[in-house]
Amino acid sequence: MTAPVTSPAIVGTESTIAPWRVCVAPMMDWTDRHCRYFHRLLSPRARLYTEMVTSAALVRGRQLRLLEHSQQEQPVALQLGGSDPHELAQAARFGAEAGYDEINLNVGCPSDRVQSGRFGACLMREPALVGDCMKAMRDAVSVPVTVKCRIGVDDQDDYAGLQHFTETMLEASVEVLVVHARKAWLQGLSPKENREIPPLDYERVYRLKREFPGLVVVINGGITTVEQVQAHLAQLDGVMLGRAAYHDPYLLAQVEASLYGEPLPSRAGVLQHMQPYIEAELARGTAFKHISRHLLGLYQGEPGARAFRRTLSEGAHLPGAGWALLEQALAPCSVAA
Structure with missing residues (x-):
């Protein structure tokens, strides 16, 4: 019951860290x-x-x-x-x-x-x-x-x-x-x-x-x-x-x-690590809207956030929606940055 996707951003952690912290x-x-x-x-x-x-x-x-x-x-x-x-x-x-x-x-x-x-x-x-x-x-x-x-x-x-x-x-x-x-x-x-x-x-x-x-x-x-x-x-x-x-x-x-005490990842970098997962899920028949709805708040409070949400919200349900739409949504955030 596992998706065949591995991301370099996901790293196992040691049990020395309190599991419920x-x-x-x-x-x-x-x-x-x-x-x-x-x-x-x-x-x-x-x-x-x-x-x-x-x-x-x-x-x-x-x-x-x-x-x-x-x-x-x-x-x-x-x-x-x-x-x-x-x-x-x-x-x-x-x-x-x-x-x-x-x-x-x-x-x-x-x-x-x-x-x-x-x-x-x-x-x-x-x-x-x-x-x-x-x-x-x-x-x-x-x-x-x-x-x-x-x-x-x-x-x-x-x-x-x-x-x-x-x-x-x-x-x-x-x-x-x-x-x-x-x-x-x-x-x-x-x-x-x-x-x-x-x-x-x-x-x-x-x-x-x-x-x-x-x-x-x-x-x-x-x-x-x-x-x-x-x-x-x-x-x-x-x-x-x-x-x-x-x-x-x-x-x-x-x-x-x-x-x-670890460095903060960039929001754009996090989304880049989502790409292989998104593409694998689309290939197995998952609709992009079922994934993109969870990403809407990523730029909350940041310049370009409203355009990011709007682009995803308006386009995610359309036929063929996928990674290209996410890149389009990111454009205003990149300009603002």
Whole structure:
């Protein structure tokens, strides 16, 4: 299930670097395999996550095509959605066999569709069930099995609820907890509003790490700058970037440079390293628009950014669109530079 493309910009990294120090969040409709390949060029060390895949789709639907990814994306984690321990264990096995470095359980998504399937953020109310799911997955695979959760849901608005949830995860031998530092409202707010309206409470996550020092705690939510990443890493084991990394992907390169002291790659150079991947994907029948949509934010805040986005947006869906269109989109940026 791998694309036959190798890029000189993608270099394996040593396990001496904390695996969860910088992560890119699982984002539905966004972090597909093309997005992850692009993000890997910008950040060789970041831990990447798939879009959420339901255990039912893998086990009952046999949609194993959903596991397709490139080896060059690694380290990459598969995020699962579900609440049936047996089914999740089987889905985790499929993920591990496909080469994923981690299996992550979604206990944070508040959408109505996810709730109707009894998974996502509503599982914050059922820590014992989540514990059973984690035990089943841990018994099924040898790669790390982790949880992504909220600080609470609805009227669960005190630290005690998160503390109890965490204790239950530790009893299930969970070693890594990714915490979106907002609670979720299961009724009355859309998924978008749930990412913006409930207030951020970073201190609650910091407290969790102080009280459970042996647990790897990764924070997510509202993190948009290199300085914020550095501040959180002074208190926690890792930071997970979400929409900021998608809309302004060069942030990933800036974070990497700040943490590891490596030179920043040029935006144009990153795109040059995308060329063999794009051409290979076009040859296998992938439409250019499915790749180019992830590149739109690369020049965010830079001269020529608007023309770059417009050229790609208007031309990517046309027959024959490919690398030549990307070169055309780059022209205003090169002149501005």
